[in-house]
Amino acid sequence: MGIDLKTIKHISKLSRISVNEQKAEKLMNDLNSIFEFIEKLNELKTDKVEPLTSVAETTLKLRSDDVKSQNIRDQIIKNSPQDNEDYFVVPKVIE
Amino acid sequence: MSDITKQTLSELVENVKNKKLSSEEITKAFIQRSEKSKNLNTYITENYLDALDKAKKFDKNPNMNLKLPGIPIAVKDLFCTKDIRTTAGSKILDNFFPTYESTVTQNIWNEGAILLGKLNCDEFAMGSSNETSFFGNVQNPIDKNLVPGGSSGGSAAALAGQLTPVTIGTDTGGSIRQPASFTGTVGLKPTYGSCSRYGIVAFASSLDQAGPMAQNVKDCALLQEVISSYDSKDSTSIDFKRNEYSKELTNNIKGKKIGIPKEYRVEGMPKEIEELWQKGIQYAKDCGAEIINISLPNTNYALPTYYIVAPAEASSNLARYDGVKYGFRAKGKNLIDMYEKTRSEGFGAEVQRRIMIGTYVLSSGYYDAYYLKAQKVRKLIKNDFDEAYKKVDAILTPSTPSSAFKIGEKKDDPVSMYLNDIFTVPVNLAGLPGISIPAGHDSKGYPLGLQIIGKAFDEQNILNIAYSMEEKINFKNKITDWWIK
Numbered sequence: 263m264g265i266d267l268k269t270i271k272h273i274s275k276l277s278r279i280s281v282n283e284q285k286a287e288k289l290m291n292d293l294n295s296i297f298e299f300i301e302k303l304n305e306l307k308t309d310k311v312e313p314l315t316s317v318a319e320t321t322l323k324l325r326s327d328d329v330k331s332q333n334i335r336d337q338i339i340k341n342s343p344q345d346n347e348d349y350f351v352v353p354k355v356i357e
Numbered sequence: 358m359s360d361i362t363k364q365t366l367s368e369l370v371e372n373v374k375n376k377k378l379s380s381e382e383i384t385k386a387f388i389q390r391s392e393k394s395k396n397l398n399t400y401i402t403e404n405y406l407d408a409l410d411k412a413k414k415f416d417k418n419p420n421m422n423l424k425l426p427g428i429p430i431a432v433k434d435l436f437c438t439k440d441i442r443t444t445a446g447s448k449i450l451d452n453f454f455p456t457y458e459s460t461v462t463q464n465i466w467n468e469g470a471i472l473l474g475k476l477n478c479d480e481f482a483m484g485s486s487n488e489t490s491f492f493g494n495v496q497n498p499i500d501k502n503l504v505p506g507g508s509s510g511g512s513a514a515a516l517a518g519q520l521t522p523v524t525i526g527t528d529t530g531g532s533i534r535q536p537a538s539f540t541g542t543v544g545l546k547p548t549y550g551s552c553s554r555y556g557i558v559a560f561a562s563s564l565d566q567a568g569p570m571a572q573n574v575k576d577c578a579l580l581q582e583v584i585s586s587y588d589s590k591d592s593t594s595i596d597f598k599r600n601e602y603s604k605e606l607t608n609n610i611k612g613k614k615i616g617i618p619k620e621y622r623v624e625g626m627p628k629e630i631e632e633l634w635q636k637g638i639q640y641a642k643d644c645g646a647e648i649i650n651i652s653l654p655n656t657n658y659a660l661p662t663y664y665i666v667a668p669a670e671a672s673s674n675l676a677r678y679d680g681v682k683y684g685f686r687a688k689g690k691n692l693i694d695m696y697e698k699t700r701s702e703g704f705g706a707e708v709q710r711r712i713m714i715g716t717y718v719l720s721s722g723y724y725d726a727y728y729l730k731a732q733k734v735r736k737l738i739k740n741d742f743d744e745a746y747k748k749v750d751a752i753l754t755p756s757t758p759s760s761a762f763k764i765g766e767k768k769d770d771p772v773s774m775y776l777n778d779i780f781t782v783p784v785n786l787a788g789l790p791g792i793s794i795p796a797g798h799d800s801k802g803y804p805l806g807l808q809i810i811g812k813a814f815d816e817q818n819i820l821n822i823a824y825s826m827e828e829k830i831n832f833k834n835k836i837t838d839w840w841i842k
Contacts, residue, residue, distance in 0.1 A: 269717075277712050279700045279712065280694075280700075296772060299772050302657070308733040314736040317563065317786075323596075342683060353691050
């Protein structure tokens with residue numbers, strides 16, 4: 263089963279990564295050679311196998327729902343590419 | 358002074374405790390050598406001034422009860438370090454200054470160590486040669502234009518080049534063990550859940566583990582003892598009794614049963630690797646271990662499984678890089694356009710490739726065929742190990758199917774690059790501990806490693822086997838300082 267350019271465009275949209283024609287072509291070839299290698303898994307019958315959900319068979323611990331970080335607005339905003347001191351700024355969303 | 362950087366971690370600790378060396382002397386020596394070694398390109402961010410400051414402070418009021426008293430250490434740039442730039446080797450985090458510290462690095466500083474700097478790695482730890490880093494490839498101190506392996510390539514090169522006495526890396530499919538093998542050093546990937554993932558830039562969360570890299574097994578055991586801890590901030594951290602690995606280290610492995618899996622004799626494996634493995638089996642026998650042939654029948658399916666599971670988790674983890682809250686942002690006509698351009702310009706080719714694979718295998722209509730299938734095969738791979746461990750205490754294999762290759766050699770062929778991890782990936786899929794120790798050289802004089810795989814939480818056992826074999830192997834790394842003019 264080959265991956266065509268249309269599929270690449272669809273995945274790129276889902277991934278929120280823009281691709282031009284040249285890049286799409288390259289990605290198509292790369293992904294096809296990788297999936298050719300991945301298709302090997304179809305040799306195995308797995309109808310009756312339970313999928314692995316965790317390598318460590320432990321149950322998650324419970325903890326109380328306490329507030330641990332308070333008044334850290336400055337820390338949160340610190341690395342933002344654009345802000346107005348109180349909020350993250352993004353391109354206009356509502357017309 | 359010049360021979361300070363040649364000392365092992367254990368020797369340096371001893372010399373500090375006996376007041377033969379000060380933290381400042383040691384820190385200066387590693388900084389001076391690092392300054393002369395810029396063309397290896399191991400550092401992304403240097404922390405020299407701050408390190409010297411901390412060293413002087415330590416010397417004024419030394420606490421000799423600590424395990425790493427005043428020892429300078431450089432770490433992979435995948436660990437978040439508070440107020441010190443953390444890039445994960447990516448343009449998208451080029452200007453990211455964490456406001457918190459990873460638990461693993463905090464554990465190291467709590468024992469008296471000092472941060473020397475942040476080391477180069479493949480972008481988001483996705484790579485086997487350090488060539489996917491936004492900050493350029495790293496030179497292997499073993500030879501010019503040779504890759505140091507990856508993704509912890511900067512860590513391995515800095516360690517082998519004596520720019521740091523020990524270091525830490527992360528291992529998702531072999532990223533500690535393969536570069537250790539390529540540089541003649543020791544690298545341990547601990548059991549999943551042994552070291553906290555809190556504050557480590559995430560790649561594939563069900564596979565990622567931090568681990569120590571060192572010049573010898575004893576140093577490796579000491580660092581593992583420091584970094585491994587139960588941490589409530591990582592919900593997959595496991596609360597088990599951790600050993601004092603370095604104190605409990607013994608070379609007595611008489612009667613230990615070591616399994617040799619026939620499926621690791623892969624097609625096209627160079628004769629030198631087969632010979633190394635045979636030598637390794639003999640060393641293990643000489644150490645008093647019993648050799649038992651075993652079978653791990655689904656080994657061949659480990660890489661295809663990994664290349665579904667890891668990209669799937671990566672595509673989900675890397676969804677957070679949207680140019681809004683932190684990191685690089687590209688200009689866009691509207692919000693969606695901004696996202697798409699930010700991610701297209703901010704991520705490198707390999708990262709984009711893996712996000713695409715992951716998005717595809719998780720997308721509607723393909724989930725069952727790929728992701729669910731892979732999780733089922735992953736179960737079979739884990740079952741293989743469970744079955745084998747009914748008969749043996751540990752498993753011995755080569756670390757990699759070849760020695761280090763030239764820069765550029767495999768860059769344009771992703772599948773051939775992925776094949777590098779054929780012996781290491783099954784260990785991550787099953788969540789087991791594995792250690793790579795240097796065991797010989799190939800005809801070109803490049804180091805080759807052997808891997809010892811243990812049962813879950815049985816780090817002490819594989820460290821002991823490695824320690825015992827290390828004595829017999831008596832490996833000497835050939836470092837000529839060719840890069841220092």
